[in-house]
Amino acid sequence: MEGVSAMNRKRRILYGANAVVVAVVLLGIFIAVGYFATAYNKTFDFTEEKLFSLDPQTEKFLEELDTDVRVTGFFQKNSPGASRFLDLMKLYGEKTKRVTYRLIDPDEDPATAKSYGITRYGTIIAESGEKTKRTFELTEEAVTNLLIMVTRKGKKRVFFTSGHGERDIRSRDGEGIAFVADDLRGQGFEVEQGNILEKKDEWDENTLVVIPGTRKGFLKEEMKVLEEFIESGGNVLALIDPEEKDYFKEFLDKYGIVYEDGVIIDPSSRIFGGTPIIALVSSYSGHPSVRDFKLASFLALAGGLKTKTGGKGTPEILCRTGRGAWLEKGKLLHSVRFDSGKDVAGPITVAAVSTVPVREKEAEKASGTEKESQEAKSKGESNTSKSSKKEGRLLVVADSDFVSNHYKGFSGNGDLFLNLVKWMLSEEKILNIKPKKPKSSTYFLTPTAKKLWFAGAVVVLPLFIFATGLVTWRIRRKR
Known part of the structure; x- marks a missing residue:
């Protein structure tokens, strides 16, 4: 009996020791897992649409970010917006230590809210140095572009011409362009419309001059101003309809862009519920302004372009219609057919750009101004450089309807215009991030x-x- 009791005691001791060892090992594993999970925080998103991950464009921007930014969200503490803000900003914080964030409830801390001029819940403010920008949109696109704007060097300006029957940036009817003007402001650009001769002295390399369709031609003095601006490193985006092409033919010809006679007819637009006078554009070149653009665009009553060598600039094609379209040379009747002996078969070019080397005198002047600017900076002074670029840019689209309030929302029309503006002003970093929506998995x-x-x-x-x-x-x- 004593032997049996001794064996039982040994067995209990052995089992107890095993239990202690197992408990210690498990505890050690839990501690190690907790430590590494905290020290090396990593999340995994297994959703097909990557609903809980940042867009690759945002991740690339954050990797290159070299400036500290603080983002403040003004939300009621337990509101759904507060939770969404913290969840979104957590993704940014995981990618870079340059971005910090905080949540402030205006009801609990009215003094801070007042110091920032907060008048509504849901305001998001980004700060970097002395720069402050705000948005009321709680989306990845809005927050990322807020970070881009607050870390941007210098101000970018989009100037729309007026005085020739151009589309109005204040008008919200179908023919106006208030919607694209709002988009530009939302992307952090300064937007203005005015007379060329009155405002030309305010333009510099950070200015894009947009001709948003016209009803009559420009004065010779105005055309000369545009030429000098381009050839000194400036940027001009001309949206010209077929009926006004004759006003600009000579001007465009100097830079290797030819505006052809006729209007594009595209039967394929019927597939999308359109009419043949609306050109479907889905073929984009490898040019940086449209290289990654995947959306179709629709241009109503558009003209056709072609490029030639021997001008002041180097022209490149940006966008074309499909092969089923053609450039109608005859009158637009109720029923039109392709005439092989008269019309031009597709694909038809609808957008082209010409890069123009800065003239030697202007380059020397720009170089001198740049040195002066650097000296002024070292002395703590400010100096606005007229141009330090090595090339000017003239981009032509053979239609202005696609940016109108009526057509801007058609597929990729608005996004195409923003892409062109960003490239013209060397602001490709500003992003168009489409909201992610869960797919139906029924x-x-x-x-x-x-x-x-x-x-x-x-x-x-x-x-x-x-x-x-x-x-x-x-x-x-x-x-």
Whole structure:
């Protein structure tokens, strides 16, 4: 009996020791996992649409960010907006230590809210140095562009010409362009419309001059101003409709861009519910302004362009229609057909750009101004450089309707315009990030599949469980 008792004691001691060792090992594993999870925080997003991850464009920007930015969200503490803000900013914080964030409830801290001029919940403010920008949109696109704007060097300006029947940036009717003007302001650009001769002295390399369609031609003095601006490193984006092309033919010809006679007819637009006078554009070149652009654009009553060598600039094609379109040379009647002996077969170019080397005198002047600017900076003074670029840019689109309030929302029209503006002003960093939406994952069963699922769940599975239990019972009984 004593031997049995001794064996039992040894067994209990052994089991106890094993339990202690296992507990210590498990505790060590939990501590190690907790430490590494905290020190090397890593999340995994297994959703097909990457709903809980930042866009690759945002990640690239954050990797290159070399300035500290603080983002403040003004939300009620327990509101859904506050949770969404913290979840979104956590993703930014995981990618870079340059971005810090905080949540302030205006009701609990009215003094801070007042110091920032907060008048509504949901305001998001980004600060970097002395720069401050704000947005009311709680989306990845809005927050990323807020960071870009607050870390941007210098101000970028988009100047729309007026005085020739151009589309109005204040007008919100179908013919106006207030919607694209709003988009530009939302991207951090300064937007203005005015007379060329009155405002030309305010332009510099950070200015883009946009001709948003006209109803009459420019004065010779105005055309000369545009030429000098381009050739000194400036940027001009001309949206010219076919009926006004004659006003600009000579001007465009100097830079290797030819505006052809005729209007584009595109039967393929009927597939999308359009009419043949609306050109479907889905073919984009490898040029940086449209290289990664994937959306279709729709241009109504657009003209055709072609490029030639021998001008002041180096022209490149940006966008074309499909092969099914053609440039109609005749009158636009109720029914039009392609005339192989008269019309021009597609694809038809609708947008082209010409890069113009800065003239030597202007380059020397720019170089001198740049040195003066650097000296002024070292002395703590400010100096606005007229141009330090090595090239001017003239970009032509053979249509102005696509930016109008009526057509701006058609597929990629608004995004295409923003892409062109960003490239012209060397602001490719500003992003167009489409909101992510979960896809419907509904699976519809065929009648046969329904029967198989029913048989498996109601018949096969219960029988399997019963058979397993029966076999186990018989084995134990034999023992």
